[in-house]
Amino acid sequence: MMFRTLVFLYPVIRTLGPPVAALLFIAGLSFVGYAWLREPGLWGWLAAVGCLLAAGLLALLCHSYHWWLFKLRPHGCLFIPIK
Structure with missing residues (x-):
């Protein structure tokens, strides 16, 4: 299921x-600056951590896309997407 989703989303990714x-x-760094200078609460830091984590995971997915396809490939049948 995850393999087919990654193949389907290839142009978008x-x-x-x-x-x-x-x-x-950039949004994560902005939230860090906002949380540091303006708000002493927890929500600014949570938003900063969420943005930075999402950015890191998306960058990892974009950088290692073919490795993820290799690891998540179906083992029982042959699935070759045609470009």
Whole structure:
């Protein structure tokens, strides 16, 4: 199931993945600055950690896309997507 989803989302991951990861990273740094200077509460830090974690995971997915396809491939049958 996850393999077919990754194959289906290939154009989106390859084209929009790195820019979205960069925007999430910038948003995470902005939330860190906001939480540090403005709000002493927990929500700003949670938003910063969430954005930075999402950016890191998306960057890891974009960088290691073929490795994830190799690891999640179906073992019982042959599934070859045609480009």
